[in-house]
Amino acid sequence: MRKYLSTxxxxxxxxxxxxxxxxxxxxxxQLIDLTVTAGSSQQSIATSYVFNRGIGKSKKxxxxxxxxxxxxxxxxxxFWTAPANLARTTxxxxxxxxxxxxxxxxxxxxxxxxxxxxxxxTVNLGYHLSNxxxxxxxxxxxxFTVGRKSPAVFTSNGVSKTEPAAKPAAFNLLLxxxxxxxxxxxxxxxRYQFNKKxxxxxxxxxxxxxxxxxxx
Amino acid sequence: MKKIVFACISLVLVFSACKKDQxxxxxxxxxxxxxxxxxxxxxxxxxxxxxxxxxxxxxxAGNNDSYSLALKDVMISNGPDxxxxxxxxxxPVNFIDLGKLKSAAGTQVYSIIGNPDFTQYxxxxxxxxxxxxxxxxxxxxxx
Numbered sequence: 001m002r003k004y005l006s007t008x009x010x011x012x013x014x015x016x017x018x019x020x021x022x023x024x025x026x027x028x029x030q031l032i033d034l035t036v037t038a039g040s041s042q043q044s045i046a047t048s049y050v051f052n053r054g055i056g057k058s059k060k061x062x063x064x065x066x067x068x069x070x071x072x073x074x075x076x077x078x079f080w081t082a083p084a085n086l087a088r089t090t091x092x093x094x095x096x097x098x099x100x101x102x103x104x105x106x107x108x109x110x111x112x113x114x115x116x117x118x119x120x121x122t123v124n125l126g127y128h129l130s131n132x133x134x135x136x137x138x139x140x141x142x143x144f145t146v147g148r149k150s151p152a153v154f155t156s157n158g159v160s161k162t163e164p165a166a167k168p169a170a171f172n173l174l175l176x177x178x179x180x181x182x183x184x185x186x187x188x189x190x191r192y193q194f195n196k197k198x199x200x201x202x203x204x205x206x207x208x209x210x211x212x213x214x215x216x
Numbered sequence: 217m218k219k220i221v222f223a224c225i226s227l228v229l230v231f232s233a234c235k236k237d238q239x240x241x242x243x244x245x246x247x248x249x250x251x252x253x254x255x256x257x258x259x260x261x262x263x264x265x266x267x268x269x270x271x272x273x274x275x276x277a278g279n280n281d282s283y284s285l286a287l288k289d290v291m292i293s294n295g296p297d298x299x300x301x302x303x304x305x306x307x308p309v310n311f312i313d314l315g316k317l318k319s320a321a322g323t324q325v326y327s328i329i330g331n332p333d334f335t336q337y338x339x340x341x342x343x344x345x346x347x348x349x350x351x352x353x354x355x356x357x358x359x
Contacts, residue, residue, distance in 0.1 A: 076297070076346065112297075112346045151348035153313070158329065160301075162308045164348055 027054050029062055029126070035187070042074030046185065050124050050138070062126035068140060070185050073115040081107040081154070084178035096177035107156040109166065116147035116168045118183040132193050139186035143172045237296045237346075243322035248286060251278030256334055258354035260290065265344065266351030267293045272340035274328070274356055283328040285314055285340055294320045297346040302328060303339040306353050317342060 028051065035046040052064030082105050084091040089100040120143030126136040145168050152166035172182030256274040270290030276283055285302060292298075298320075303311035314326040334356065342351040 110345075112348070151346070153345060155313070158312065160311050160313050162311075162348060 027059060028052065029054065029064070042072070042077060044070055044072040044185075046070040048122065048138070050122075052124055052126055060128045062124070062128075062136075064124045064126075066122040066124055066138065067119065068122050068138075068185065069117070069119050070140075070183070071115075071117045072183070073113075074111075075113060077111055077114050079109045079111060079114075080178070081109045082178075087178050091179060093176045093179065096179055099177070107154065109152050109154050109163070111150050111152045111166050113150045114147070114168070115150070116145050116183050118145040118172060118185075119143050120172055120184065134191040134193065135189070136191065137186070137188045139174065140172065140184040141174045143182075144170055145172055145183045146170070238294050239292075239298045239317045240319045241294060241321065242319060244319040244324050245322050246286075246318075246325040248323065248325065249275065249277055249284075252276060252284075253278065254359050255283075256338070256356035257359050258340060258356040260340075260342075260352045260354045263342075263350035263352045265349035266295065266342065268342070268352035272354040272356060274334060275325075281331065283331065283334075285326045285328055287324045287326075287340070289323055290321065292317070292320045292342060292351065295344045295349070295351060297344055298351060299343050299345050300324075300326050301339075301341040301343055302332065302337045303341045303353075304336050306339050306341075306355070308341055308343045308348075308350060311341065312337065 030052075031050050033046070033048045033050065035044075035048070037044045037046075046068055048066055048068035050064060050066040052062035055061045055063060080087065082102075084096055086105040087102055088096050089102065090096055092099075118140075120140035122138045122140050124136065124138040126134060128134050147168035149165035149167045152163040154161045154163050169182040172180075172184055174180055174184055252275040254273050255276050258272050260268045260270050260272060262268055268290060270292075271288045273286045273288060274283060275286055285300065287300070298317035300314045300317055301308055301311035302314060303309070312328070312332060314328065318324045318326075338356045340354045340356060342353075343349070344351060
């Protein structure tokens, strides 16, 4: 496996949000996100609902849960096919993310027209950097995926095999790194808030780093 | 707000626009190694999704043990994402991908990495990967 789906750096626009209360920094913070990413050979559209609760006296730090629906589609994408116990030097949770890679064990599944639609529960973290700036991170925890079957080419040790109908994994579960199952997404974003009226966040622009992990 | 939504949708549509990715139609005429030995040869026959004329030859270089596949004087009906395979079967089940088809016409040479067992890999195929459509095949017989 030489390439893998990861890290689209795209300028995104968060269309609208709702804030539950009217204080400057809120006890709870609810919002709905519409996120669009586009690359030359892959695109995704994600809609998520976020419910965060401020922590501490200042309420600058937030933690919460949410739900995200992500539609992903692409053309001729390579997917990792080796499980963590073959592809990494350790499978220990979290450590696996930074573990060495055994590239000699990688195989490639090149899916010709992948399409997945996943619904996942998310965990969210956020921090109010200032009155205008907010940094946030969220990641899918568990959920399920539906998607279409697509022709694929499986390559191992230079020899290929046609897979007439590769289909996405139905169950998603965050176990960190290559231990993950299914289609999981994460976002890191910085948000700049233009204005706020009556507790409603009218409009903001965000820059996201989105990591899409979608083994089939 | 409407402008922003419109911009997002436009962005997606622009990037998701179907790339035809057809093979070039300008004939390619790769030079053939005149010292190479023709080890196997076969005539292309039409697959379920294409029309073709021409021959396939496995060449062994005169100065070393490297092999290549030559498609000679071929004329292939064009399609998206066409690849050239050396295959064990007449269908693209188990194969070595030699790369994208250089052109729908002409004489083309594709390097064969390693020394595969040509008694097993005895077919040359042109296959549309994206839609899993076989365009043509040639059974390679020992010369």
